Amino acid sequence: MSKQPKYQQVADALRREIDNGTYGPGARLPSEAELATRFEASRNTVRSGLNLLVSQGLITSSQGLGYEVRKHEVFELNASRFENLQFPQNGDAYSTDVTNAGRRPHQTFRVELATTSEQIAQRLEVEAGSRSVLRFCHRFVDDVPWSTQATHYPDWLLQKAPRLAEPGDIAEGTTRYLAGLGVEQVGYADEIATRMPTPEEARLLEIGPGVPVMLWTRTGYTADRPVRCTVTTFRGDLNRMNYEIGDLSARNENEAQ
Amino acid sequence: MSKQPKYQQVADALRREIDNGTYGPGARLPSEAELATRFEASRNTVRSGLNLLVSQGLITSSQGLGYEVRKHEVFELNASRFENLQFPQNGDAYSTDVTNAGRRPHQTFRVELATTSEQIAQRLEVEAGSRSVLRFCHRFVDDVPWSTQATHYPDWLLQKAPRLAEPGDIAEGTTRYLAGLGVEQVGYADEIATRMPTPEEARLLEIGPGVPVMLWTRTGYTADRPVRCTVTTFRGDLNRMNYEIGDLSARNENEAQ
DNA sequence: TAGTGGTCTAGACCACCTC
DNA sequence: AGGTGGTCTAGACCACTAC
Numbered sequence: 001m002s003k004q005p006k007y008q009q010v011a012d013a014l015r016r017e018i019d020n021g022t023y024g025p026g027a028r029l030p031s032e033a034e035l036a037t038r039f040e041a042s043r044n045t046v047r048s049g050l051n052l053l054v055s056q057g058l059i060t061s062s063q064g065l066g067y068e069v070r071k072h073e074v075f076e077l078n079a080s081r082f083e084n085l086q087f088p089q090n091g092d093a094y095s096t097d098v099t100n101a102g103r104r105p106h107q108t109f110r111v112e113l114a115t116t117s118e119q120i121a122q123r124l125e126v127e128a129g130s131r132s133v134l135r136f137c138h139r140f141v142d143d144v145p146w147s148t149q150a151t152h153y154p155d156w157l158l159q160k161a162p163r164l165a166e167p168g169d170i171a172e173g174t175t176r177y178l179a180g181l182g183v184e185q186v187g188y189a190d191e192i193a194t195r196m197p198t199p200e201e202a203r204l205l206e207i208g209p210g211v212p213v214m215l216w217t218r219t220g221y222t223a224d225r226p227v228r229c230t231v232t233t234f235r236g237d238l239n240r241m242n243y244e245i246g247d248l249s250a251r252n253e254n255e256a257q
Numbered sequence: 258m259s260k261q262p263k264y265q266q267v268a269d270a271l272r273r274e275i276d277n278g279t280y281g282p283g284a285r286l287p288s289e290a291e292l293a294t295r296f297e298a299s300r301n302t303v304r305s306g307l308n309l310l311v312s313q314g315l316i317t318s319s320q321g322l323g324y325e326v327r328k329h330e331v332f333e334l335n336a337s338r339f340e341n342l343q344f345p346q347n348g349d350a351y352s353t354d355v356t357n358a359g360r361r362p363h364q365t366f367r368v369e370l371a372t373t374s375e376q377i378a379q380r381l382e383v384e385a386g387s388r389s390v391l392r393f394c395h396r397f398v399d400d401v402p403w404s405t406q407a408t409h410y411p412d413w414l415l416q417k418a419p420r421l422a423e424p425g426d427i428a429e430g431t432t433r434y435l436a437g438l439g440v441e442q443v444g445y446a447d448e449i450a451t452r453m454p455t456p457e458e459a460r461l462l463e464i465g466p467g468v469p470v471m472l473w474t475r476t477g478y479t480a481d482r483p484v485r486c487t488v489t490t491f492r493g494d495l496n497r498m499n500y501e502i503g504d505l506s507a508r509n510e511n512e513a514q
Numbered sequence: 515t516a517g518t519g520g521t522c523t524a525g526a527c528c529a530c531c532t533c
Numbered sequence: 534a535g536g537t538g539g540t541c542t543a544g545a546c547c548a549c550t551a552c
């Protein structure tokens with residue numbers, strides 16, 4: 001056991017007290033000055049310790065108010081049912097899910113023509129730098145920023161489905177619109193990754209320090225080829241992704257948190 | 258445009274230079290003293306800016322060496338094929354996957370009797386606080402800590418499958434062992450979440466600041482009931498989870514990064 | 515107005531790495 | 534030995550929130 005630096009001791013002690021319930025979710029921590037006295041350290045040292053807990057997502061700070069223990073409220077997404085053509089939904093799946101959870105959905109759209117990035121081109125099996133349509137969506141739940149979603153469609157699809165490039169929402173949903181034109185998605189390849197947000201992502205999703213994002217990339221395939229690639233960026237502290245595989249008829253309904 | 262604090266300006270400037278390739282992956286940044294001169298700031302202010310980038314996972318620091326731009330190398334896991342009884346593997350799926358990727362796997366096991374936590378009990382549909390078997394596994398790839406995996410089995414399963422409680426590996430794999438006893442898993446419920454690691458997790462996985470963990474919870478069901486719950490904790494910077502849904506016969510082989 | 519956190523400085527000393 | 538980051542202090546001033 002080597003001696004820990006003082007700011008680590010501060011962080012560890014506070015973490016213990018948060019874990020054991022001395023400070024529950026939403027509780028205010030003592031002020032920096034009080035902690036400095038308690039730990040016999042300078043204000044800056046105490047700040048280092050608090051900063052550690054902030055960047056680990058355990059507490060938040062607000063100027064003029066103090067430090068608070070973070071509360072966690074999680075929204076669950078079912079990726080297996082989402083956009084499933086076997087269980088068709090009216091409008092888009094997101095609004096349906098959110099409304100069913102008793103929350104109020106809200107979203108803003110943007111459509112643009114873009115050059116395809118390396119990453120997207122690979123998944124759409126087109127050339128990097130070629131033209132593609134980007135439909136971008138910024139989603140809120142009860143006015144809290146929740147996720148951003150960017151769907152890329154390859155150039156060749158535009159001949160068949162010109163409405164993809166038009167601004168504004170497609171009422172029946174793009175998947176259904178495409179299916180009506182004979183472009184039916186029969187398979188999805190999903191990828192899930194996590195990392196700390198870029199400043200841009202932190203701004204759009206109003207993410208504070210210490211909160212990672214979850215990246216969900218879904219590539220939709222027809223029987224012949226990939227037709228779209230959707231990258232959804234979620235606040236990691238507010239979302240959980242669910243998948244169902246095989247026969248789950250034995251599952252009952254009391255597993256939600 | 259409000260005036261940014263100086264340490265933010267430092268962080269932003271360095272981030273721009275990393276993004277545009279002035280400092281590529283693995284490159285050394287100038288020393289704190291040099292940056293202090295360049296930005297006309299004190300060493301502490303520069304440190305605040307650098308600290309921000311560290312906690313955002315963009316750079317790392319080592320005493321005596323300096324700051325380095327983080328490199329990213331990602332290992333892909335296919336959760337749809339993993340442990341699939343239709344595509345049986347010899348031994349466990351993890352070793353097979355890693356070996357196929359040209360890497361050297363290594364793992365340590367631990368088995369213990371535990372009282373079931375609320376979270377696990379809910380998923381196994383047993384009472385919280387009841388007894389369960391915990392099989393814990395710490396996995397490495399090329400001697401780098403990769404993931405920890407904790408599988409919980411309910412008490413009632415022990416009568417049928419006593420070897421679950423015995424220490425040491427089960428050569429043919431636990432899923433196959435159970436199937437041989439008539440306990441066949443026909444469905445999985447997967448949940449994926451992300452957050453910053455606890456100090457304990459950071460220690461086991463040797464995670465530095467600014468790297469989140471990915472939590473993969475898989476509950477396995479027979480035709481009648483859940484029989485196991487596996488919680489895997491991954492380093493978020495080294496792993497990506499993949500799922501395949503529906504018909505992907507159109508997918509070709511050149512999408513790997 | 516008083517109390518909170520946010521920014522910034524100047525300087526001291528320590529621990530680690532390389533030569 | 535010299536350069537690097539790591540820890541810590543004491544103090545100043547600013548910005549925000551509450552009362």
